[in-house]
Each structure stands twice: as C-alpha cells, then as structure tokens.
Amino acid sequence: MPHVAIADQTSELHDPRSFITKYIWSQDHKVIAIQYALTAIGVGLIALVLSAMMRLQLGFPDTFDFITPNAYLQFVTMHGMIMVVYLLTALLLGGFGNYLIPLMIGARDMVFPYLNMLSYWTYLLSVLILLASFFVPGGPTGAGWTLYPPQAILPGTPGVDAGIVLMLVSLAVFIIAFTMGGLNYVTTVLQARTHGMTLMRMPLSLWGIFTATVLGLLAFPALLVSAIMMALDKLIGTSFFMPAIVSLGEQLDYTGGSPILFQHLFWFFGHPEVYIVALPAFGMVSDVLAVHARKNIFGYRMMVWAIVIIGFLSFIVWAHHMYVSGMNPVFGYFFATTTLIIAVPTAIKVYNWVLTLWRGNIHLTVPMLFAIGFIFTFTHGGLTGLFLGNVVVDLPLSDTYFVVAHFHMVMGVSPIMVLFAAIYHWFPLVTGKRLHDGLGKLHFWITFLGTYAIYLPMHYLGFLGVPRRYFALGSTDFIPESAQTLNASITVSAIVVGLAQLIFIFNLIWTLRKAKPCSPNPWGAASLEWQTPNVPPRHGNWGQKLPTVYRWAYDYSVPGITSDFIPQNISEDAVIRDAETSGDVDDHSDKGSHT
Amino acid sequence: MSLNFFRTLQEKPWLQPDAVLPERVMDRSDINPKKLPLIVFLGIVSVFFFLFLITFLARSQYPDFQALAGETWQPFYHPQQLWINTGLLLIACVALQVALMATRRQNIHTAQIALCLALLFTLQFGAAQLLLWRHLYKLGFYMASNPANSYFYLLTALHGLHLIGGLFVLVPVILRSFGFFRPATTAPQQRPLQPPRQQQLQYSLELCALYWHYLFVIWLLIFFFNASSPAVYKTLAALCGY
Ligand code: HEM
Ligand SMILES: [Cu+2]
Numbered sequence: 001m002p003h004v005a006i007a008d009q010t011s012e013l014h015d016p017r018s019f020i021t022k023y024i025w026s027q028d029h030k031v032i033a034i035q036y037a038l039t040a041i042g043v044g045l046i047a048l049v050l051s052a053m054m055r056l057q058l059g060f061p062d063t064f065d066f067i068t069p070n071a072y073l074q075f076v077t078m079h080g081m082i083m084v085v086y087l088l089t090a091l092l093l094g095g096f097g098n099y100l101i102p103l104m105i106g107a108r109d110m111v112f113p114y115l116n117m118l119s120y121w122t123y124l125l126s127v128l129i130l131l132a133s134f135f136v137p138g139g140p141t142g143a144g145w146t147l148y149p150p151q152a153i154l155p156g157t158p159g160v161d162a163g164i165v166l167m168l169v170s171l172a173v174f175i176i177a178f179t180m181g182g183l184n185y186v187t188t189v190l191q192a193r194t195h196g197m198t199l200m201r202m203p204l205s206l207w208g209i210f211t212a213t214v215l216g217l218l219a220f221p222a223l224l225v226s227a228i229m230m231a232l233d234k235l236i237g238t239s240f241f242m243p244a245i246v247s248l249g250e251q252l253d254y255t256g257g258s259p260i261l262f263q264h265l266f267w268f269f270g271h272p273e274v275y276i277v278a279l280p281a282f283g284m285v286s287d288v289l290a291v292h293a294r295k296n297i298f299g300y301r302m303m304v305w306a307i308v309i310i311g312f313l314s315f316i317v318w319a320h321h322m323y324v325s326g327m328n329p330v331f332g333y334f335f336a337t338t339t340l341i342i343a344v345p346t347a348i349k350v351y352n353w354v355l356t357l358w359r360g361n362i363h364l365t366v367p368m369l370f371a372i373g374f375i376f377t378f379t380h381g382g383l384t385g386l387f388l389g390n391v392v393v394d395l396p397l398s399d400t401y402f403v404v405a406h407f408h409m410v411m412g413v414s415p416i417m418v419l420f421a422a423i424y425h426w427f428p429l430v431t432g433k434r435l436h437d438g439l440g441k442l443h444f445w446i447t448f449l450g451t452y453a454i455y456l457p458m459h460y461l462g463f464l465g466v467p468r469r470y471f472a473l474g475s476t477d478f479i480p481e482s483a484q485t486l487n488a489s490i491t492v493s494a495i496v497v498g499l500a501q502l503i504f505i506f507n508l509i510w511t512l513r514k515a516k517p518c519s520p521n522p523w524g525a526a527s528l529e530w531q532t533p534n535v536p537p538r539h540g541n542w543g544q545k546l547p548t549v550y551r552w553a554y555d556y557s558v559p560g561i562t563s564d565f566i567p568q569n570i571s572e573d574a575v576i577r578d579a580e581t582s583g584d585v586d587d588h589s590d591k592g593s594h595t
Numbered sequence: 596m597s598l599n600f601f602r603t604l605q606e607k608p609w610l611q612p613d614a615v616l617p618e619r620v621m622d623r624s625d626i627n628p629k630k631l632p633l634i635v636f637l638g639i640v641s642v643f644f645f646l647f648l649i650t651f652l653a654r655s656q657y658p659d660f661q662a663l664a665g666e667t668w669q670p671f672y673h674p675q676q677l678w679i680n681t682g683l684l685l686i687a688c689v690a691l692q693v694a695l696m697a698t699r700r701q702n703i704h705t706a707q708i709a710l711c712l713a714l715l716f717t718l719q720f721g722a723a724q725l726l727l728w729r730h731l732y733k734l735g736f737y738m739a740s741n742p743a744n745s746y747f748y749l750l751t752a753l754h755g756l757h758l759i760g761g762l763f764v765l766v767p768v769i770l771r772s773f774g775f776f777r778p779a780t781t782a783p784q785q786r787p788l789q790p791p792r793q794q795q796l797q798y799s800l801e802l803c804a805l806y807w808h809y810l811f812v813i814w815l816l817i818f819f820f821n822a823s824s825p826a827v828y829k830t831l832a833a834l835c836g837y
Contacts, residue, residue, distance in 0.1 A: 111628075179636075200608045
C-alpha cells in the first residue's frame with residue numbers, strides 16, 4: 001500500500017507547503033474535519049431555508065405564489081433528508097469524529113489518512129448529486145424523507161423521474177463515503193490509542209462517536225439495500241417493493257411486491273440513525289458539562305454502559321415507526337416493550353448529567369448554556385417519545401404535528417444544541433480564538449426560547465389532529481380557526497430563530513478576523529486534545545513525542561493540588577500539590593468512588 | 596475478544612492513576628494492522644448480504660414468486676453449472692491458502708505459482724458466472740419477469756462486484772510478490788517501521804485468503820438460496836416468523 005499509516009509514525013510530520021496540499025487535497029484529519037463541517041453546515045443552511053419556506057406557507061397560506069403544493073412536498077422531503085443525513089450525521093461523525101478521535105486518543109492522525117480524504121470527497125459528491133436534483137426537470141423528489149414506495153416512484157409524486165433516482169444515487173454515494181470514514185474511526189480507536197490510553201480512559205465523547213460509528217456501519221447497509229432495490233424497481237421494472245397496482249387508470253407491469261418490506265428495511269436503518277445522531281451528542285455534552293462544572297462526570301462507567309446498551313437496543317425497536325402500517329399484535333407488543341426499555345439507559349444518562357451539575361462549580365459559559373439547554377430539550381422530546389412508543393397512543397397521533405414536534409425536539413433541536421455547545425467549546429482548539437461571549441449568549445437565548453415557541457404549540461396542534469406533510473389545511477371541522485393563528489405565530493418564531501443563526505455566522509467570521517488569540521486551554525480541560533504542544537495542533541498533532549496517558553479525562557477539582565484539574569498526560573509524580581497537603585496522597589485517591 | 600470487552604467495561608478508570616500503561620497496539624509487530632479493518636469491513640458486507648437474503652425469504656412467500664428450482668422444467672432443477680462454478684471458486688480459495696502457507700515457510704516460489712493459480716481460477720469463476728447469466732437470459736429468464744430472477748441476477752452481480760473489489764487487492768499483491776512496486780512502500784521516513792518484505796507479503800496474503808474464503812461462503816449462501824425449492828423457502832420463512 002502506498003499510503004502507509006501516518007498514525008503509525010513516531011517522528012513529527014512535515015507540514016505540507018502548498019495551499020492545495022494543505023487545504024484541498026489534505027490528508028490531515030483536522031483539515032478533513034473542517035471540510036466536512038463546512039460542507040455540512042452549508043447544506044444545513046439550505047435545509048434551514050427550505051424549512052422557512054414551508055413555515056411561510058403554513059403560517060400565511062395563499063400569500064406566496066411560488067410555493068405550490070408540489071414544491072411544498074419537495075421542500076419537506078429535502079429538508080428532512082438533508083437535516084438528518086447530510087447535516088447531522090456528517091457534522092457529528094465526519095466533522096467532530098474526524099477532529100476529535102486522533103487528538104483524544106493521542107494519535108498523529110487516522111490510521112488510513114488517504115481513505116479519510118477519499119471519504120470527504122465522496123461525501124461532497126453525494127451532496128452535489130443531491131443538490132443537482134433541484135435543477136433537473138421535475139425537480140427533487142417529494143416522497144417524504146422516508147421515501148415509501150409505491151408512491152415514491154409513481155406519477156403523482158413530484159420528482160418521480162429524475163428526482164427520486166438522484167436521491168437514491170446520492171444516498172448510495174453517501175453510504176460509501178460513510179463506510180470509508182467509519183472503518184477509519186473504528187480502526188483508529190481500537191488500534192492507534194497512545195501509551196496508557198485504555199478504552200475506559202477515553203472521554204465520553206469518544207465512546208459516543210465510536211458506538212455511533214459502529215451503529216452507522218451496521219445500519220446504513222439497510223438503507224443501501226433498500227435504495228438499490230427501489231432503484232431497480234424504478235429503472236428496470238422489477239417488483240421487489242412494488243405491488244400489482246393500477247396507476248392513472250392503467251394496470252402496471254409490477255407483479256406482487258411488498259411495500260411493507262421497504263418500510264422494515266428503511267426503519268431498520270432509520271431508528272439506529274436517530275442514535276447515530278444522538279450518541280455522539282450524548283458523549284460530547286457529557287464532556288462539556290464536566291469541564292464547565294469543574295466536576296468529574298457522574299457515573300462514568302454507567303455512562304459508557306448506557307451508550308453501549310442503547311446502541312444495541314436501537315436495533316430492535318424499529319417497527320415502532322410502523323404501528324399504523326399494521327402488524328401482528330404480538331410484534332406490536334414486542335416493539336412497544338423494547339421501545340420503553342430503551343428509555344431506561346437513556347433516563348440514566350439524563351440523571352447523570354443532572355447529578356454532574358449538582359454541587360458542581362457551574363460556569364455559565366456559552367457552551368455550558370447550550371449543554372444545559374440540551375438537557376431540557378432532550379428530556380422534553382424523550383418524554384413525548386414515551387407516549388408515541390405505545391401502540392394505542394401512537395395510532396391517533398401518528399402523522400400529526402405531535403410527531404413533528406416530538407422528533408424535532410429529540411433529534412432536531414437537541415443534537416443542534418450539542419453541536420453549538422461543541423462548536424463554542426472546541427473553537428479555541430481549532431482556531432486558537434474564543435468566540436465572542438455576548439453574541440454567543442444572545443444566540444443561545446434566541447435559539448433556546450425560540451425553539452420552544454416553535455415546537456411547544458406544535459404538540460397542541462397534533463392533539464387537535466392537524467396532519468403533517470400537508471400543504472394547506474382547507475376547511476376541516478375538527479380543526480378550529482384559531483389553529484391558523486397558532487401557525488402564524490410558529491412561523492414568526494421560526495423566522496426569528498432562523499435569522500438568529502446569522503448572529504452565529506457573524507460571530508464566526510468576526511472572531512476569525514478580528515479577535516485576539518486566547519490562551520491554549522481556556523476552559524481548563526483535562527482531556528488529551530487540549531494538551532498538544534501547539535494550539536491549534538499542527539499536522540501530526542504531537543510534535544516529537546507521542547503523549548503518555550496516566551489517568552482518565554475527568555480529574556477536576558481534585559483536592560490538594562494547585563490548579564483545579566489534572567490533564568490526562570500528567571503522571572502522579574508530576575502533579576503539583578499545595579504546600580500544606582503535599583505528600584498526602586490518600587486525600588484524593590478515592591475521588592469519584594461514589595459510582 | 597468479546598469477553599475481553601466485558602472485562603474492559605468493568606474497569607474503574609478513576610481508581611488507577613499511574614497503573615499499568617498498556618502498549619500502543621500499533622507498536623506490536625505480532626499484529627497484522629490491516630486485519631481488524633478487514634474483519635470490520637467483512638462484517639458490514641455480511642449485514643448487507645444478510646439483509647438481501649432476509650428480504651428474499653420474505654418476498655418468496657408472495658404468490659407471484661416462482662422459484663428457480665423445484666420443478667423439473669426450472670433451470671436450477673439440476674444445478675450442474677452452479678456446482679462447477681463452486682468448484683472453480685473453491686480451487687481459487689485453496690490456492691490462496693497454499694500461497695499463504697508457502698509464504699509462512701519462506702517458500703516464495705510455491706507462493707508465486709499458487710497465487711497465479713488463484714487469480715486464474717477466480718477469473719474463470721467470473722467468466723463462468725457471466726456464461727450462466729447468458730444461459731438463463733437465452734432461456735427467457737429476464738431480470739424483471741419474476742422476483743426470483745431479480746434476486747438471482749442482483750445477488751450474483753453484487754457478489755461479482757465484491758469479487759472485483761478483491762482483485763484490486765490481489766493483483767498488486769501478486770505483482771509485489773514478483774518484486775514489482777518495491778520502492779513505493781519504503782518512503783524514507785517510514786523505512787525503520789516497515790516489516791520485512793516476506794512478512795509484509797504474509798500479512799497481505801492473510802488478508803486475501805480471508806477475503807476469498809469469505810467470498811466463497813457468501814457464494815454458497817447465494818447458491819443455496821437460488822437453488823432451493825419453494826418448500827425450503829416456506830420452512831425457512833416460517834422459522835423467521837413470516
Ligand atoms: C428552525 C429549525 C426547523 C424548522 C422551523 C423545521 C420545520 C419543519 C417543518 C415545517 C416540517 C414539515 C412538517 C410537515 O409539513 O409535515 C419539517 C419536517 C421535518 N424536519 Fe424540520 N425543521 C427545523 C429543523 C430540523 C432539524 C434540525 C432536523 C434534524 C433532524 C429536522 C428534521 C425534519 C424531518 C426528518 C422532517 C420530516 C420530513 C418528512 O416529513 O419527510 N428539522 N420541519
Ligand atoms: Cu425509532
């Protein structure tokens with residue numbers, strides 16, 4: 001192999017000189033991470049604009065001519081798919097996974113840097129294919145992000161010619177990109193950890209990212225399988241999923257395929273996907289909370305177990321998305337039970353976050369605000385999930401705005417909260433500068449309160465029976481006039497929240513151009529990524545010598561020492577103690593023994 | 596491996612500052628560094644094929660599904676051709692295994708011959724699969740005319756892709772065993788850490804052998820699924836809860 005592992009080397013790497021090798025065809029995990037992040041945020045903004053257009057239509061019907069019913073469906077579909085796959089998955093794993101894994105385990109790079117680079121360019125290709133569908137005749141597909149057949153590939157659904165094909169191809173390309181990246185992450189975590197970095201000394205961020213990657217590697221094949229079979233149904237006329245069907249008065253050639261089969265495949269991917277997004281967020285928020293509360297994370301081991309158990313359980317709950325499709329009651333019972341069981345480890349995590357805060361030395365920095373905001377939104381979305389996990393409750397609520405509110409709280413807003421927390425937290429590491437505090441707080445409060453202004457009323461609309469994916473409500477007996485007022489207010493909030501993101505972007509640009517460099521470890525974090533010889537770390541990360549790890553990543557507020565934390569690469573002998581207690585080792589040797 | 600994992604999960608990291616300092620896995624010369632990624636990759640491919648096969652079972656229970664075997668007039672009632680192809684792939688696997696064992700015994704010449712045989716029989720297998728396609732196509736078994744046909748063409752095509760992917764690794768390995776490409780692997784900064792040539796070849800062959808055995812197992816599954824009778828599908832589907 002010409003591309004020998006850089007992570008393998010013990011000598012310092014030479015920085016590539018030219019602009020192209022440094023920033024474009026870079027094999028440095030940090031540059032690739034930034035490329036991933038910028039691309040993901042770019043498409044994410046497109047998805048945000050799409051949601052604004054949907055909200056405009058819902059809030060002020062008959063006002064905007066360019067939003068036709070077909071266009072509305074296309075917006076819904078592209079918004080959902082981009083947000084879930086091309087923004088969140090790519091940003092959390094491709095962006096943060098890439099950046100943090102080698103730094104947190106003390107490696108010089110990923111094990112296969114070349115493959116890593118290829119992964120980014122393949123991802124970019126998938127994004128371009130997806131965006132191309134806006135420009136083909138018929139436009140992008142409007143089948144909903146779930147792409148259920150038979151409607152996804154039959155006339156009547158927008159984008160049935162080129163749109164759906166581009167969507168399927170783009171997903172397939174994305175999955176290839178993800179697999180290349182994922183193989184790298186798993187191998188790097190398992191084989192390239194530095195001296196002394198045992199698995200159980202890894203920060204929780206890494207446990208989350210690692211487990212999510214494994215989930216992704218096992219779940220994305222299901223999407224690939226369904227995309228391949230659906231593409232064949234569409235292009236060659238096979239009948240994997242397409243039933244014998246009459247369309248526009250004509251009997252089609254399809255024989256007797258099973259649309260339900262597609263739903264099973266899709267959700268076998270789709271539910272783990274929720275946790276592919278959630279687990280890295282769980283991990284990163286744990287670290288942010290611990291650092292900014294100057295306390296070790298409560299119940300580290302339990303947190304790791306919960307991540308692993310959630311990962312496992314997420315593969316046996318998928319059919320809770322299919323209660324209305326009909327199934328054997330025994331299966332319904334099974335899936336309702338597993339769904340409720342998965343709430344147990346999830347609840348443990350929430351308790352542990354709260355207990356980490358309890359009697360901590362809480363610094364209300366911007367990352368901390370977002371992290372605490374996450375605890376709220378996630379608990380909120382999780383509780384409505386318990387409702388929907390029960391068959392009898394789900395049946396009337398399915399496909400209403402209650403569901404829209406639920407999944408936006410739990411997998412829309414919550415991971416976004418963590419992403420912001422993470423960006424504000426790790427920005428000084430990536431750029432050497434701290435984002436502006438005041439602007440950050442303004443950004444947080446508008447986003448956090450605005451989210452509630454958007455999604456809280458949606459629960460109520462759902463109870464009224466307002467259906468999701470509807471262009472307009474028309475006159476419906478069971479929906480009162482006032483629902484429209486509520487819808488208008490939601491739209492106004494959504495626009496405000498959307499515009500508030502400009503504060504964030506302004507903050508990014510302003511900080512990069514104008515702000516002064518900050519100290520190398522401004523939050524006083526103990527984990528390894530902050531201990532590099534240069535901040536921001538250079539190519540190869542560790543200078544001449546790889547670090548050695550002596551402890552876990554949560555030694556905060558340790559009694560008897562001079563600074564209030566001990567970095568992971570400081571040995572017991574090198575710890576600087578206060579004069580009066582020096583030598584008194586017993587004093588802190590049982591720290592954290594509450595677990 | 597899994598036991599280890601459970602033991603790891605019970606460690607109490609907050610209690611053991613300075614305790615054991617495990618080595619970096621990458622510094623150990625007794626570990627083939629690409630083996631783990633290959634196993635993970637094959638795991639992913641397994642999920643991929645497993646999902647196809649499970650939908651195959653489900654789909655086989657719908658009335659429009661006409662199995663390719665079971666009745667005398669079906670093409671796989673006597674699947675001689677399938678057996679021949681199986682034999683070809685099996686020989687390729689055995690040849691790779693021989694090449695690996697020869698390399699371990701430092702017997703590079705045997706290894707080279709065995710490697711060429713492996714390549715030859717793999718290509719033979721590919722060609723035979725294409726002939727099989729043509730044969731079925733001539734008999735009028737088109738891809739879209741029946742779900743059983745669809746699955747047959749689809750699964751064999753994917754298996755073929757998997758095989759072509761393997762060739763991208765095998766062919767360079769063969770060339771390297773004959774001494775090509777040597778300079779590329781020894782960029783000056785990396786030289787001290789590179790294992791010697793013989794060990795490198797052995798590592799690559801371990802991977803190829805594993806890959807080919809895996810290909811063979813997948814092929815057996817595909818064979819079994821396509822050449823079974825409706826009764827077998829029914830039993831299996833019942834076992835899976837359909
Ligand atoms: C300010 C932020 C957001 C707003 C205002 C918003 C708004 C909307 C609206 C109006 C719909 C369509 C509802 C319908 O007609 O059925 C929708 C659907 C959806 N959204 Fe969002 N959204 C936002 C952020 C997100 C995020 C961050 C995610 C990431 C998970 C997300 C995921 C989805 C999904 C999966 C759908 C369903 C698409 C479908 O039905 O096929 N949204 N959103
Ligand atoms: Cu789910």
